[in-house]
Amino acid sequence: MGSYFRRQLADYVEYHRDPWNCAMHVFGIVFLFLAAILPLSLWPITVFGIQTSAASIAVIPVLIYWFLLDFALGAGILVAAVALLSAAAVIVGQTTTVGMWSLTAILIVIGVASQIIGHRVFEGRQPALVDNPTHLLLGPMFVMAKLFIALGFRRDLAIIIQGQPQGAAS
Template sequence: MSSYFRRQLADYVEYHRDPWNCAMHVFGIVFLFLAAILPLSLWSITIFGFQTSAAAIAVIPVLIYWFLLDFALGAAILGAAIVLLSAAAAIVGHTTTAGMWSLTAILIVVGVASQVVGHRVFERRQPALVDNPSHLLLGPMFVMAKLFIALGFRRDLAIIIQVHPQGAAS
């Protein structure tokens, strides 16, 4: 785990202390990721003789970024991305274009609403990405790190994520 990732994660954690906010982020991040890739799943692309979608190509740069931040978390997110890319392909294959765009709009509204509610209602502060736009890409890493910790893995991340905020009683 890079020192850059440790610093970014520690900063991100300060905006995500409330468990309900964290739960809202799990759904919000998944919905927003799916909303981002769903329209791109309409476009089929052939690269080096292999058929894929624009969605699969579009996620490659961010997957590389996540791998560079932390290989294990990046690999887990790759697995989740494959599931979501497959779901998007299935949705596109079984619905009309209008239905796909309607679902995309619903996913965006619900995804953004869950983020806003999580921060405003439970955390009582603005989202982390308002202060640091790069935090938009840290959300999936944070959610995956929380999952790894819950499963008993990655004590190094638990130290960063589960530390008490400054001034809080132990």
């Protein structure tokens, strides 16, 4: 899957060159992920005698996909997903159902708005998923790749995302 992921990432990057658009995506993707799992966190499920939620079960297929695309980035997203699943569980445990649905709606509005603003105002281009719907699942990989690059890891991805090796002169 490595070459497939690199081709998809290179295509995705073409829609995400502006740093402000990228920043908007960090918040938008996190907010939309949280909005997706919040309602599912209300639904308890027992699997093999272990109590969990529908949210935890729902993220497994996409986590597997991300691991298959790139193991290290998938592991980074797993850590973020665990943190967000934990946050969702706390929110659901501390608020009413109406409060949870209100927060979900707010997160969706802010998440979608940040994506639209990032593309229209800063990038001046339509979102990547309009041309290729599979890019919806590449957003978290892109954000995690940018984090890995910022931390000094993944020169191979820095070449794709930044157009030059990490540490190379501009």
